[in-house]
Amino acid sequence: VNRPNLDFRGFSGLVSGGTIKPGDPVRIVPSGKNSSVKSIVALGGTLDEAVAGESVTITLEDEVDCSRGDVIATADDPPEVSDQFESTIVWMSDEALKPGRGYWLKLGSQTVGASVQEPKFEINVNTMERLAAKTLELNAIGVAEIQTDKPVVFEPYADSTELGGFILVDKITNATVAAGMLHFSLRRAANVHWQQTTITREEHGILKNQTPRVLWFTGLSGSGKSTIANEVEKSLNLMNRHTFLLDGDNVRHGLNKDLGFTEADRIENIRRVGEVAKLMTDAGLIVLTAFISPFRAERKMVRDMLPDAEFIEIFVDTPLEVAEERDVKGLYKKARSGKLKNFTGIDSPYEPPENPEIRVNTVEMTPAEATDFILSQIMPLK
Incomplete structure (x- = not known):
C-alpha cells in the first residue's frame, strides 16, 4: 500500500470480530506464522484501535506472507x-x-x-x-x-x-x-498429515524419459473406448513409453467392486479412478483410462487434480443408435427390456465433452485409423 510520504507493506481487510491495536501479538492462519501489529491505517490516517466492522490496513513488525483467504488472528486464540x-x-x-x-x-x-x-x-x-x-x-x-x-x-x-x-x-x-x-x-x-517424500514426480518422469499424462477416453458403452485405448497403449509401448491402462470393467472387479451404477456411485467411481490416475502420473507414467465417465463435472474434477496440459480428454464419438446396434456385451438389450437400470444412454444421461482435446468418430474411422489419429495429436509425447 502506498501513501504520500509513506511506503510500507500492509494487509487490507475487514475486521470481522473483536478489536485490534498496535503491539498486539497476531498469528497468520493457516500458515501459523506469528508477528505483532506495527500500525493500523484507515482512510483518515493511522488508528489507535480497530473494531469489528471496520475496513483497515494492518502492517506487521515482521515480513510474513499473508494472501487472500488467510486470516490475521490474535495469537492466543486463532480460528x-x-x-x-x-x-x-x-x-x-x-x-x-x-x-x-x-x-x-x-x-x-x-x-x-x-x-x-x-x-x-x-x-x-x-x-x-x-x-x-x-x-x-x-x-x-x-x-x-x-x-x-x-x-x-x-x-x-x-x-x-x-x-x-x-x-x-x-x-x-x-x-x-x-x-x-x-x-x-x-x-x-x-490426525492425518501429509508426509513429504524426497523423489518428486518430475524426477520420476525424467527417469522414464517422459512427461506424465492422462489420456482420458470417454464415450458411450460400445463406442470402442477400450479397443482404441488398448491399441494406443500398444503403440506407445513400441515407442518405449511407460504406460498403464485403467479400464472401466476391470476396475469394477477390484478397486470399485463395492460400487453400483447410481449417479452417486458413478461419481465415486470416477473420483477413485482420478485419484489412482494422479498417483500413477506422480510415478511418471502415461495413464490411459477407458470409462464412460458420463458427467462433465467429474471429468473436470479429474482434470483439476492434474497440472496444466497433463489431462487429455479423448471423446470416442459414437451415436447411441450405432453403439446400441453393436451391443457387444448385450447390455443395451437388457436396458431396453428393463432388466438393467441406470444404463447410460437409456435411462441415465451421458454428457458429451464440449471441448475435448481430441475427438474420434468411430463411424468414420476404424480402430486403427482412430489410433493413428490420436497418436498424431499427442506426439511427440516425451
Missing part, C-alpha cells in the same frame, strides 16, 4: 483450520445434490473445491424430525459431512457467521446451489 467438517446445508437448486460431486465452497474470502457426502439425515422443518435421505432436493435442509481439497480457516457458525457460513457453487454453471453452516471439524481431519 481452526481443517478440510473435513460436519455442516447443515440448505439446498437451493432444482437439480438435487450429487453426493461426491465437486463444488466450489466459498467461505469468507476463501474459495476451495469441496464435495458433500451422502446426508446423515434431512430435517423436517415443521416437526424437526430427522428423516433418512440419500440426497437433498430443492429447499431441503440436511446435515452432511463436507470435504475440501485443501484446509480452510473457519470457526463454528455459532461463534462466527463470517467464518462459519458458506455457499456451494456449481463448477460447470457457476450457479449457487446451496448455503450452509459449518459446525465442527471432524476429528479424523486432525
